[in-house]
Amino acid sequence: AQTVTQSQPEMSVQEAETVTLSCTYDTSESDYYLFWYKQPPSRQMILVIRQEAYKQQNATENRFSVNFQKAAKSFSLKISDSQLGDAAMYFCAGSQGAQKLVFGQGTRLTINP
Amino acid sequence: DADVTQTPRNRITKTGKRIMLECSQTKGHDRMYWYRQDPGLGLRLIYYSFDVKDINKGEISDGYSVSRQAQAKFSLSLESAIPNQTALYFCATSEAPGGSGANVLTFGAGSRLTVL
Numbered sequence: 001a002q003t004v005t006q007s008q009p010e011m012s013v014q015e016a017e018t019v020t021l022s023c024t025y026d027t028s029e030s031d032y033y034l035f036w037y038k039q040p041p042s043r044q045m046i047l048v049i050r051q052e053a054y055k056q057q058n059a060t061e062n063r064f065s066v067n068f069q070k071a072a073k074s075f076s077l078k079i080s081d082s083q084l085g086d087a088a089m090y091f092c093a094g095s096q097g098a099q100k101l102v103f104g105q106g107t108r109l110t111i112n113p
Numbered sequence: 114d115a116d117v118t119q120t121p122r123n124r125i126t127k128t129g130k131r132i133m134l135e136c137s138q139t140k141g142h143d144r145m146y147w148y149r150q151d152p153g154l155g156l157r158l159i160y161y162s163f164d165v166k167d168i169n170k171g172e173i174s175d176g177y178s179v180s181r182q183a184q185a186k187f188s189l190s191l192e193s194a195i196p197n198q199t200a201l202y203f204c205a206t207s208e209a210p211g212g213s214g215a216n217v218l219t220f221g222a223g224s225r226l227t228v229l
Contacts, residue, residue, distance in 0.1 A: 009153070033216045045203065045220035091155055095216045100146065100171070103155040 002027040003083075004094050006104035013082045014112050020067075021077045021107050023092030030054075032096045034068070039089040039106075048090070051075065052069045087111045114209060116140050119204050119221035127229050132191040134224045136204030143209045145187040146218065147171075150201040159202075161186055176191070194228040201225050 003026045012020035025034065034047040051059045051068050058066050063080045075094075079086055092104040126132055136145065143164050148156040148171075158171030160179040168181055176198060178190045191198055198229045202225075205218040 004155075006155075035217070037218075043201065043223045043225075045205075045218070045223075047217060048215060093156075100158055100161050101216070101218060103157070104150075105153055105155045 002029070002032070002094055002096050003104045004092055005103040006092050006107050008107045009105070010108045010110070012110040012112055015081075015082055015084060018078060018080045018083055019082055019109065021079075021090050021092075021109065023075045023077070025073050025075060025092070025094045027073075027094065027096055029096040032094055034066075035093045035095075035101070036064070036066070036077045037091045037093060038086075039091065039104075040085075040087070045091075049077065063113050081113055082111050084111050084113065115222065117204055117206055117219055117221040119202075121224060122222065123215045123225045125227045125229065126188045126194055128195055130194050130228075132194050132226065134189045134202055134204075134226070136184050136187045136189070136221055138187075138204075138219075140219055141184075142206035142219070143184065145181065146205045146207070147177075147187070147189045148203045148205060149173065150203060150223075156203065164194065171225045189229075191226075194226075196228045199226060199228045213214050 005024045023093050032053045034051045038046045045055050049061045065074045065078045071072045093101045095101045120135045137199050146161045147159040150156045157173050162168045162181045180188050204221040
Protein backbone atom coordinates (compact mmCIF):
# COMPACT_ATOMS: atom_id res chain seq x y z
CA ALA A 1 0.00 0.00 0.00
CA GLN A 2 1.18 3.52 -0.68
CA THR A 3 1.88 5.90 2.19
CA VAL A 4 2.59 9.62 2.17
CA THR A 5 4.20 11.40 5.12
CA GLN A 6 4.53 15.10 5.87
CA SER A 7 6.66 15.55 8.96
CA GLN A 8 6.21 19.31 9.36
CA PRO A 9 2.83 20.14 10.91
CA GLU A 10 3.59 23.87 10.70
CA MET A 11 6.01 26.13 8.85
CA SER A 12 6.41 29.88 8.68
CA VAL A 13 8.30 32.18 6.34
CA GLN A 14 8.82 35.87 5.87
CA GLU A 15 7.05 37.46 2.94
CA ALA A 16 9.23 37.44 -0.20
CA GLU A 17 11.46 34.66 1.18
CA THR A 18 11.68 31.05 0.02
CA VAL A 19 10.27 28.09 1.91
CA THR A 20 10.46 24.36 1.34
CA LEU A 21 7.80 21.90 2.49
CA SER A 22 8.85 18.28 2.89
CA CYS A 23 7.09 15.09 1.83
CA THR A 24 8.17 11.48 1.70
CA TYR A 25 6.27 8.64 0.14
CA ASP A 26 6.51 4.90 -0.03
CA THR A 27 5.34 2.81 -2.95
CA SER A 28 6.32 -0.40 -4.62
CA GLU A 29 4.94 0.71 -7.96
CA SER A 30 6.94 2.10 -10.85
CA ASP A 31 4.04 4.05 -12.34
CA TYR A 32 2.80 6.75 -9.98
CA TYR A 33 2.04 10.44 -9.71
CA LEU A 34 2.77 12.92 -6.96
CA PHE A 35 0.87 16.10 -6.19
CA TRP A 36 0.81 19.13 -3.96
CA TYR A 37 -2.59 20.58 -3.09
CA LYS A 38 -3.23 23.87 -1.32
CA GLN A 39 -6.14 24.50 1.05
CA PRO A 40 -6.60 28.18 1.94
CA PRO A 41 -8.97 29.30 4.71
CA SER A 42 -11.84 29.06 2.21
CA ARG A 43 -11.21 25.26 2.58
CA GLN A 44 -11.26 24.74 -1.20
CA MET A 45 -8.67 22.17 -2.34
CA ILE A 46 -6.55 23.60 -5.14
CA LEU A 47 -3.98 21.70 -7.21
CA VAL A 48 -0.59 23.39 -7.01
CA ILE A 49 1.66 21.08 -8.97
CA ARG A 50 1.88 17.53 -10.36
CA GLN A 51 4.86 15.27 -11.02
CA GLU A 52 4.84 12.07 -13.04
CA ALA A 53 7.27 9.54 -11.60
CA TYR A 54 8.68 8.59 -15.00
CA LYS A 55 9.75 12.16 -15.71
CA GLN A 56 13.29 13.09 -14.72
CA GLN A 57 12.67 16.82 -14.82
CA ASN A 58 11.26 18.48 -11.74
CA ALA A 59 7.88 20.14 -12.29
CA THR A 60 7.54 23.90 -11.96
CA GLU A 61 4.54 26.23 -11.92
CA ASN A 62 5.54 29.88 -11.68
CA ARG A 63 6.84 30.40 -8.10
CA PHE A 64 6.21 26.77 -7.16
CA SER A 65 8.66 23.99 -7.92
CA VAL A 66 9.34 20.50 -6.67
CA ASN A 67 12.48 18.60 -5.80
CA PHE A 68 11.69 15.02 -6.77
CA GLN A 69 14.28 12.60 -5.43
CA LYS A 70 13.07 9.22 -6.67
CA ALA A 71 15.67 7.07 -4.95
CA ALA A 72 15.09 8.81 -1.63
CA LYS A 73 11.31 8.79 -2.16
CA SER A 74 11.22 12.48 -1.42
CA PHE A 75 8.97 15.08 -3.01
CA SER A 76 9.43 18.55 -1.54
CA LEU A 77 7.68 21.76 -2.58
CA LYS A 78 9.61 25.00 -2.87
CA ILE A 79 7.73 28.29 -2.83
CA SER A 80 9.80 31.24 -3.99
CA ASP A 81 9.04 34.89 -3.28
CA SER A 82 6.38 33.92 -0.73
CA GLN A 83 3.23 36.00 -0.78
CA LEU A 84 0.55 36.53 1.83
CA GLY A 85 -1.87 34.64 -0.39
CA ASP A 86 0.29 31.54 -0.10
CA ALA A 87 -0.80 31.07 3.50
CA ALA A 88 -2.69 27.79 3.60
CA MET A 89 -2.58 24.11 4.47
CA TYR A 90 -0.50 22.21 1.96
CA PHE A 91 -1.10 18.53 1.30
CA CYS A 92 1.22 16.16 -0.48
CA ALA A 93 -0.50 13.27 -2.25
CA GLY A 94 0.42 10.28 -4.35
CA SER A 95 -1.42 7.90 -6.64
CA GLN A 96 -0.38 4.58 -8.07
CA GLY A 97 -1.02 4.25 -11.77
CA ALA A 98 -4.63 5.17 -12.38
CA GLN A 99 -5.81 4.50 -8.87
CA LYS A 100 -6.92 6.65 -5.97
CA LEU A 101 -4.92 9.37 -4.22
CA VAL A 102 -3.38 8.95 -0.78
CA PHE A 103 -2.76 12.17 1.15
CA GLY A 104 -0.23 13.22 3.75
CA GLN A 105 -1.16 14.81 7.05
CA GLY A 106 -0.70 18.37 5.83
CA THR A 107 1.59 21.31 6.65
CA ARG A 108 0.16 24.64 7.73
CA LEU A 109 2.14 27.47 6.16
CA THR A 110 2.10 30.92 7.71
CA ILE A 111 3.46 33.95 5.86
CA ASN A 112 4.82 36.71 8.10
CA PRO A 113 4.56 40.23 6.66
CA ASP B 114 -21.61 27.23 -11.35
CA ALA B 115 -18.94 25.10 -9.72
CA ASP B 116 -17.67 22.02 -11.54
CA VAL B 117 -18.25 19.90 -8.43
CA THR B 118 -21.12 20.91 -6.15
CA GLN B 119 -21.62 19.59 -2.65
CA THR B 120 -24.72 20.03 -0.53
CA PRO B 121 -25.13 20.92 2.23
CA ARG B 122 -22.08 23.13 2.87
CA ASN B 123 -22.60 22.93 6.61
CA ARG B 124 -24.78 20.71 8.73
CA ILE B 125 -25.28 20.18 12.43
CA THR B 126 -27.09 17.04 13.48
CA LYS B 127 -27.62 14.81 16.49
CA THR B 128 -26.30 11.38 17.31
CA GLY B 129 -28.37 8.65 15.69
CA LYS B 130 -29.74 10.74 12.84
CA ARG B 131 -29.43 9.71 9.21
CA ILE B 132 -27.51 12.18 7.09
CA MET B 133 -26.96 12.35 3.34
CA LEU B 134 -24.29 14.45 1.69
CA GLU B 135 -24.82 14.99 -2.01
CA CYS B 136 -22.35 15.60 -4.78
CA SER B 137 -22.95 16.47 -8.41
CA GLN B 138 -20.46 17.29 -11.15
CA THR B 139 -20.46 18.88 -14.58
CA LYS B 140 -16.93 17.74 -15.50
CA GLY B 141 -18.13 14.64 -17.31
CA HIS B 142 -15.69 12.56 -15.27
CA ASP B 143 -16.32 8.87 -14.72
CA ARG B 144 -14.52 8.66 -11.40
CA MET B 145 -15.88 10.07 -8.16
CA TYR B 146 -14.60 9.96 -4.60
CA TRP B 147 -15.58 10.81 -1.05
CA TYR B 148 -12.84 11.89 1.36
CA ARG B 149 -12.94 12.90 4.98
CA GLN B 150 -10.60 15.53 6.45
CA ASP B 151 -9.64 15.60 10.12
CA PRO B 152 -6.99 17.85 11.71
CA GLY B 153 -3.59 16.17 11.74
CA LEU B 154 -4.79 13.25 9.63
CA GLY B 155 -5.07 14.80 6.20
CA LEU B 156 -7.70 13.46 3.81
CA ARG B 157 -8.74 9.85 4.05
CA LEU B 158 -10.70 7.98 1.41
CA ILE B 159 -14.14 6.72 2.39
CA TYR B 160 -15.55 5.37 -0.89
CA TYR B 161 -14.80 5.69 -4.57
CA SER B 162 -16.56 4.86 -7.81
CA PHE B 163 -14.89 4.39 -11.19
CA ASP B 164 -18.21 4.27 -13.03
CA VAL B 165 -21.92 3.99 -12.26
CA LYS B 166 -21.75 0.24 -11.67
CA ASP B 167 -18.43 0.22 -9.82
CA ILE B 168 -18.30 1.21 -6.14
CA ASN B 169 -15.40 0.45 -3.85
CA LYS B 170 -14.61 0.88 -0.19
CA GLY B 171 -11.78 3.14 0.83
CA GLU B 172 -9.69 2.95 3.98
CA ILE B 173 -12.40 4.21 6.37
CA SER B 174 -15.77 3.02 5.01
CA ASP B 175 -17.26 1.72 8.28
CA GLY B 176 -20.37 3.68 9.25
CA TYR B 177 -20.81 5.08 5.74
CA SER B 178 -22.61 4.04 2.57
CA VAL B 179 -22.74 5.55 -0.91
CA SER B 180 -24.96 5.62 -3.95
CA ARG B 181 -23.92 6.46 -7.52
CA GLN B 182 -27.22 7.54 -8.98
CA ALA B 183 -25.78 8.66 -12.31
CA GLN B 184 -22.42 9.50 -13.82
CA ALA B 185 -22.79 12.99 -12.41
CA LYS B 186 -24.12 12.17 -8.94
CA PHE B 187 -22.50 10.43 -5.98
CA SER B 188 -24.02 10.68 -2.52
CA LEU B 189 -22.61 9.72 0.88
CA SER B 190 -24.85 8.56 3.71
CA LEU B 191 -24.33 8.21 7.42
CA GLU B 192 -27.07 5.82 8.51
CA SER B 193 -26.75 6.60 12.21
CA ALA B 194 -24.42 9.53 12.82
CA ILE B 195 -22.02 9.50 15.77
CA PRO B 196 -19.87 12.33 17.17
CA ASN B 197 -16.58 10.96 15.82
CA GLN B 198 -17.97 11.41 12.32
CA THR B 199 -17.72 15.16 12.86
CA ALA B 200 -15.41 16.24 10.05
CA LEU B 201 -15.05 18.07 6.77
CA TYR B 202 -16.17 15.90 3.87
CA PHE B 203 -14.98 16.34 0.30
CA CYS B 204 -16.33 14.97 -2.93
CA ALA B 205 -13.89 14.83 -5.83
CA THR B 206 -13.82 13.68 -9.44
CA SER B 207 -11.15 12.63 -11.90
CA GLU B 208 -10.79 11.50 -15.47
CA ALA B 209 -10.42 7.87 -16.40
CA PRO B 210 -6.88 6.68 -17.24
CA GLY B 211 -5.39 7.85 -20.50
CA GLY B 212 -6.51 11.44 -20.32
CA SER B 213 -4.12 14.30 -19.73
CA GLY B 214 -5.85 14.99 -16.44
CA ALA B 215 -5.77 11.41 -15.22
CA ASN B 216 -5.22 11.19 -11.47
CA VAL B 217 -5.84 14.92 -11.00
CA LEU B 218 -8.69 15.41 -8.54
CA THR B 219 -11.22 18.23 -8.89
CA PHE B 220 -12.74 18.90 -5.49
CA GLY B 221 -16.03 20.26 -4.30
CA ALA B 222 -16.07 23.02 -1.72
CA GLY B 223 -16.53 20.59 1.16
CA SER B 224 -19.36 19.80 3.57
CA ARG B 225 -18.70 20.47 7.22
CA LEU B 226 -20.65 18.04 9.37
CA THR B 227 -21.02 18.35 13.12
CA VAL B 228 -22.59 15.50 15.06
CA LEU B 229 -23.67 16.43 18.59
